[in-house]
Amino acid sequence: MNSKIVLVVLDGLGDRPIVALNGLTPLESARTPHLSLLAEKAECGLLDAIGVGVRPTSDVAILNMLGYLPEKYYSGRGPLEALGTGLSLKEGDVCFRVNFATVDSQLKVVDRRAGRISDCSVFEKELNGIEVEGVKFVLKAGLGHRAALVMRGIELSPSVSEIDSHAAGKKVPEAKPLSQEPAAKRAASFLNEYLKKARVVLKKHKHNKERQKQKLPPANYLLVRGAGTPPKLPSFEEKYGLKSACVAAEGLYKGVARAAGMHVIPLNGATGKSDSDLLAKVVAVKKNIPNYDFLLLHVKATDNFGHDGDFVGKRNFIERVDGALKELVGLHHAVVVVTGDHSTPCEMRDHSGDPVPIMFSGDGLRKDNVKKFGERECAKGIVGRISGKDVMPEALNLAGRAPLFGS
């Protein structure tokens, strides 16, 4: 056997029934002929990325699904986002995720995403490399309004409060140390100092003047959260003996992949949004199957539609994903796993702890009677209700790659 493994994760895929969709979920209501073709030779079930009823963020969900117990390996969202931008991290770094935002003169938030600015890398040069009392601040732009910030140089602690009011109209707080250790006090104080300097830079930045001319909200402040230190993960190859690669647009997933020592396949046209070039992503995966044992494909926008409460958009986007997945139909010597990392029900506009459907599709498996990939159909499948930590063992087993336990 020794099949290749392709793990397709559709972010926030799961949902709850929508009255306007005849009581179906967006996935259940979507026309998904290619997912059905995959399901035809699949073992199906339901997946709780962490555990029954647990409502996870994407970072801990994917770590657990890849076999990295969050309790042991999760060191914050910031460092994963930082790795996702391509930054190399060093021991002792304190890392944050950053939103470029719009605030008023009172530091009250006007827009947490600066009008969903399409590219904040235009500010990178002036904000990167600023030093405060021997601490260097490294800033790297991600997709859209997102960026990563790294503090480096002296002993610092990630025990600092986040600088984000999480709501328009509320004043942005200052960073405060969350412990009594001097390293936390230093980190909070220097971070506040950096943000003041950054504010001055952004205020007079030519791109913001340009945005104001165009009546666009200026990207005039940095909202900073998710403090953490670089994660220490055994590599995927070390852990499973798999040569692995990742196709993703979003920084977080690229960061997790890099943390696990996966190759991140560079892509044009993958935006992490609904305009993402899905076909290019799936084709990139397919092309690379000969080169790797394990490929992780992440699609972000399903989650965005859930957060926006746009169930029609979510359904239509799932249909676009299905169209692109045509490329993965009919593969041999490959186990294609399709699932989500959590549910983002449109009516909740937030993550929930409802399980997501999962299928393991491949030749010669115990195909069940599930014909349509969906939340309630997959509940009838042969896999049952499994947990994130079961995904890799199950995939390895079905791919003929599971190590023997016992002697």
Added chain:
Amino acid sequence: MNSKIVLVVLDGLGDRPIVALNGLTPLESARTPHLSLLAEKAECGLLDAIGVGVRPTSDVAILNMLGYLPEKYYSGRGPLEALGTGLSLKEGDVCFRVNFATVDSQLKVVDRRAGRISDCSVFEKELNGIEVEGVKFVLKAGLGHRAALVMRGIELSPSVSEIDSHAAGKKVPEAKPLSQEPAAKRAASFLNEYLKKARVVLKKHKHNKERQKQKLPPANYLLVRGAGTPPKLPSFEEKYGLKSACVAAEGLYKGVARAAGMHVIPLNGATGKSDSDLLAKVVAVKKNIPNYDFLLLHVKATDNFGHDGDFVGKRNFIERVDGALKELVGLHHAVVVVTGDHSTPCEMRDHSGDPVPIMFSGDGLRKDNVKKFGERECAKGIVGRISGKDVMPEALNLAGRAPLFGS
């Protein structure tokens, strides 16, 4: 969202197929239109209160279902029964559950429940407050033949053997220390002393003379077991942020509720037996939904019928429960969870490790195809087979109250 949560636990609900019920279980064979209405908008499954095949007592089962790991939090049945009688416990107390029983002159058990005496509080005054060498014995009557006994005053250990032959015709043993520590030796010796004194009191008690006149077995001895110290549970509110209350007749459940800091709603007519005023209990729950986030409703008699092997009685009682549950049909902004704490198959006349059906009923959930609440129907539901520790996370999630895991 933020729905209220109502957890209905029918004690010993689960059963095995009965030939005389056409191969159905009492629940499967019962006419339960209101449970069916709840099931119509529910996610259904099977529940192992502790784990697959584990045959639990009610105390550890309900602790686990409420999220209190028995390995960590269970300190014996006695203290829970004591709390259930309304006693306030102090650190260092050693608590027992007590049966008022009938013994002969040789101390051989004639009836472990003194003819299921309806009220043993008539003996309370004379048995409560007796002192033995500086140890005060607090006795409080519960329902029927049940009472709680607390030893208080000097250092004592709960490591003492039980004083119960568990069978008619067998002599009641003396308490023996189960460890070499002086505190255990003291506890056993003082307890034996107390029981001798209690025997003298009971022998000449006017209510026993009255019972003998009426040809009723006298309540002339105390069977004492379930030794333990007061449990130390983090409160339900602390643990989940839920303001909670309990409606129950039986001491154990009231005790667990009190140990968890729940308000125990006082009730008339709830007896823990088949004549219990079920409607009053369900109405008490319904009335209190506006005042609490979480309501626990416990019904005891399903278990009694199982222990008695009375499958027709169990089926009929389930139909009575169903009638009362009418009050919980059609609620909005509420997740109604119906389940049992364990199975008590009539043919076994004892607890078994067979899972019990469970449903989570509420608006907007992923309702499945289960139409009838029953052991084998629920096995086809979307929830799958879950464990006691999953009940609260699942309920919190479906009620829109799950905390976010990750950042």
